[in-house]
Amino acid sequence: MELIYTFLVLILGLAVGSFVSALTYRVPRGISIAKGRSFCPKCSAKISWYDNIPLLSYLALGGKCRRCKEKISLRYPLIEGATALGFLYLFSYSCPPGSFEVACLWKSATGSLYLPFLLFIFTLMTAIFVIDLESQIIPDSLVFTLFISTFLILISTDLPIFTHLVSGFSAALFLLVLFLITKQKGMGLGDVKLALFAGAFLGWPHTVTWLFASFVLGAVVGVILILLKKASFGKHIPFGPFLVVSFFVSVFFGERILAWLNF
Numbered sequence: 001m002e003l004i005y006t007f008l009v010l011i012l013g014l015a016v017g018s019f020v021s022a023l024t025y026r027v028p029r030g031i032s033i034a035k036g037r038s039f040c041p042k043c044s045a046k047i048s049w050y051d052n053i054p055l056l057s058y059l060a061l062g063g064k065c066r067r068c069k070e071k072i073s074l075r076y077p078l079i080e081g082a083t084a085l086g087f088l089y090l091f092s093y094s095c096p097p098g099s100f101e102v103a104c105l106w107k108s109a110t111g112s113l114y115l116p117f118l119l120f121i122f123t124l125m126t127a128i129f130v131i132d133l134e135s136q137i138i139p140d141s142l143v144f145t146l147f148i149s150t151f152l153i154l155i156s157t158d159l160p161i162f163t164h165l166v167s168g169f170s171a172a173l174f175l176l177v178l179f180l181i182t183k184q185k186g187m188g189l190g191d192v193k194l195a196l197f198a199g200a201f202l203g204w205p206h207t208v209t210w211l212f213a214s215f216v217l218g219a220v221v222g223v224i225l226i227l228l229k230k231a232s233f234g235k236h237i238p239f240g241p242f243l244v245v246s247f248f249v250s251v252f253f254g255e256r257i258l259a260w261l262n263f
């Protein structure tokens with residue numbers, strides 16, 4: 001990728017990341033995302049535009065509020081940086097000829113709509129990752145926006161819509177059954193609704209790859225957290241972040257993972 005192009009994508013990613021960090025702060029607290037400028041949670045000072053430049057302002061202010069010197073949470077530069085890197089990846093991902101990766105099936109089915117659509121999905125999924133991690137909820141508004149936009153684009157393509165929808169409903173049903181028999185430990189109804197979207201996007205067989213990868217990732221991270229004494233058995237670890245990470249792994253690497261597993 002040309003340097004200037006990389007630079008522009010990073011700026012776009014940082015700007016969207018800044019939106020994601022505000023969104024993920026406001027949605028769980030019931031604050032409108034259309035309402036006014038950001039403010040310091042400690043001294044309520046409105047944050048000027050020059051103190052609100054993604055990543056750079058955090059560094060320039062040394063991670064402290066200009067007025068009250070309260071530490072600014074690391075979540076802001078982390079979310080902004082991660083979103084920018086994700087954008088860079090999405091822009092630079094190229095499909096080998098004849099690839100059956102989910103991303104490539106969507107790319108050939110949607111043409112010029114592919115990149116904006118994937119950036120949109122990545123943005124909302126990043127927000128879901130953060131909100132579930134911090135607040136243990138997955139907002140309906142985000143999940144249904146994902147499902148409805150996927151449905152609308154799906155019916156305008158020649159992708160097998162029936163297979164995609166059945167994948168979504170099967171994945172949701174599977175998680176719902178788990179939710180009911182485990183009596184809410186670890187799994188929530190938000191995960192069930194998220195599966196409706198993810199399955200509809202991934203189709204068959206990568207809905208299975210996705211669920212499988214989510215449980216493997218969840219188990220590995222769970223064991224590591226227990227070993228590090230950051231968590232204990234029976235304590236609630238939100239499942240949404242694993243679902244989100246595995247979703248993108250399946251979108252971009254699902255075929256290669258299945259090939260590697262000899263399926």
Ligand SMILES: [Zn+2]
Binds near residue numbers: 068
């Ligand atoms: Zn302050």
